[in-house]
Amino acid sequence: MIDNKAFYKLSYGLYVVSSIASGRKNGQIANTVFQITSDPLTVAVSINKSNLTHEYIQRSRLIGVSALSEKTPIPFIGRFGFKSGRDIDKFDGVDFKMGESGVPIVLENTTSYFELQVEKEVDTSTHTIFICKVLNAEVIDDSNAMTYKYYQEVKQGRVSRPSVESDVKTSDGKSKYMCQICGYIYNPAVGDETSGIAAGTAFEDLPSNWQCPVCKVSKDEFKKID
Amino acid sequence: MIDNKAFYKLSYGLYVVSSIASGRKNGQIANTVFQITSDPLTVAVSINKSNLTHEYIQRSRLIGVSALSEKTPIPFIGRFGFKSGRDIDKFDGVDFKMGESGVPIVLENTTSYFELQVEKEVDTSTHTIFICKVLNAEVIDDSNAMTYKYYQEVKQGRVSRPSVESDVKTSDGKSKYMCQICGYIYNPAVGDETSGIAAGTAFEDLPSNWQCPVCKVSKDEFKKID
Numbered sequence: 001m002i003d004n005k006a007f008y009k010l011s012y013g014l015y016v017v018s019s020i021a022s023g024r025k026n027g028q029i030a031n032t033v034f035q036i037t038s039d040p041l042t043v044a045v046s047i048n049k050s051n052l053t054h055e056y057i058q059r060s061r062l063i064g065v066s067a068l069s070e071k072t073p074i075p076f077i078g079r080f081g082f083k084s085g086r087d088i089d090k091f092d093g094v095d096f097k098m099g100e101s102g103v104p105i106v107l108e109n110t111t112s113y114f115e116l117q118v119e120k121e122v123d124t125s126t127h128t129i130f131i132c133k134v135l136n137a138e139v140i141d142d143s144n145a146m147t148y149k150y151y152q153e154v155k156q157g158r159v160s161r162p163s164v165e166s167d168v169k170t171s172d173g174k175s176k177y178m179c180q181i182c183g184y185i186y187n188p189a190v191g192d193e194t195s196g197i198a199a200g201t202a203f204e205d206l207p208s209n210w211q212c213p214v215c216k217v218s219k220d221e222f223k224k225i226d
Numbered sequence: 227m228i229d230n231k232a233f234y235k236l237s238y239g240l241y242v243v244s245s246i247a248s249g250r251k252n253g254q255i256a257n258t259v260f261q262i263t264s265d266p267l268t269v270a271v272s273i274n275k276s277n278l279t280h281e282y283i284q285r286s287r288l289i290g291v292s293a294l295s296e297k298t299p300i301p302f303i304g305r306f307g308f309k310s311g312r313d314i315d316k317f318d319g320v321d322f323k324m325g326e327s328g329v330p331i332v333l334e335n336t337t338s339y340f341e342l343q344v345e346k347e348v349d350t351s352t353h354t355i356f357i358c359k360v361l362n363a364e365v366i367d368d369s370n371a372m373t374y375k376y377y378q379e380v381k382q383g384r385v386s387r388p389s390v391e392s393d394v395k396t397s398d399g400k401s402k403y404m405c406q407i408c409g410y411i412y413n414p415a416v417g418d419e420t421s422g423i424a425a426g427t428a429f430e431d432l433p434s435n436w437q438c439p440v441c442k443v444s445k446d447e448f449k450k451i452d
Contacts, residue, residue: 002363007338008338011374034236036353037350112233112234122346129262136227138229
């Protein structure tokens with residue numbers, strides 16, 4: 001018997017994992033970054049094979065990791081987590097630096113960062129675990145690190161969880177839409193009380209000046225998710 | 227430049243990882259347990275090669291993981307974290323069950339547990355990462371999961387951190403001693419205010435009826451750590 005809720009009791013942090021290839025930078029949100037050994041210092045990072053950052057890591061063998069602060073605004077996480085680097089330059093307007101190794105490192109909302117060099121790749125069905133040597137590690141500020149749990153709690157009540165399957169099912173045939181900036185999901189069965197939108201209102205029937213209740217972008221930034 | 231404090235910003239949970247070989251059970255505390263893929267359900271566990279549990283896992287290919295509750299008493303963590311299964315039966319007096327796969331699973335102070343079957347081993351310098359298929363997963367109770375950070379915070383002020391190197395250095399030639407039950411470190415430079423022991427008192431000079439200020443065991447349970 002496998003109860004999926006058992007997995008909610010595993011604890012993770014929240015990170016921007018970045019890389020570069022042929023001069024093109026990209027970064028994404030990840031939650032599985034962990035130290036494996038302390039002598040030598042080894043860190044493992046698990047990344048979905050279909051992501052652009054995965055491709056860049058395999059080409060450059062370099063990884064930047066920024067451990068996000070608890071104070072990180074949700075739209076910032078949305079930018080790195082729900083947009084694809086194939087469509088936008090995620091670093092545009094974001095505070096970052098090029099590390100000594102040549103990997104880009106996000107500094108905004110970062111408590112500490114790491115520059116890593118891939119030493120080993122472990123292939124699993126959908127993800128690669130990159131086992132890495134630590135080239136550089138620095139503390140940026142001493143705020144608390146954001147945990148995945150805390151991130152979900154901050155979003156709770158205001159934002160649905162895109163990772164939970166039941167959140168992306170249709171209700172009475174009307175589709176849900178996700179904000180590509182912050183990850184907010186508009187659920188027609190619920191509506192949007194903050195804007196006076198009644199439960200049962202289809203996304204298509206929302207007024208054209210309706211905005212994302214979390215990050216205030218327009219309807220154009222939403223994408224159908226089922 | 228590598229600042230070790232940067233690693234404190236990585237987030238982990240706190241788990242009892244258990245296994246069995248030739249009918250002998252063992253378990254230990256670990257903080258690196260994480261889901262790698264969801265289809266198929268895959269979980270990775272990193273274990274120090276010198277630990278007895280590591281030996282049992284390699285022999286049986288079975289792992290039990292108990293995600294500890296935030297309410298877990300520190301001495302319980304000490305039992306699984308600071309004692310060796312080579313010296314005591316850690317399961318003696320502890321609430322556990324034998325899982326369907328034959329692996330022992332700690333139920334006490336557990337929010338959810340997993341039965342895992344090893345599918346792949348990744349060798350790193352001091353640790354093995356076991357990549358595992360999930361056989362069973364169940365929620366025991368819905369309390370919050372203990373994080374490694376929370377565990378350190380609970381201990382703060384009362385218990386030193388055995389993982390921080392500066393904690394285990396001698397002061398003026400007098401040795402520190404660690405409680406093998408709960409992990410409390412007696413530091414002669416600090417003494418033990420709760421029992422009226424002045425700073426500068428060597429462990430050897432403590433009265434014979436002195437007790438661990440955290441878990442109340444006798445001096446016999448302490449071991450010199452430097």
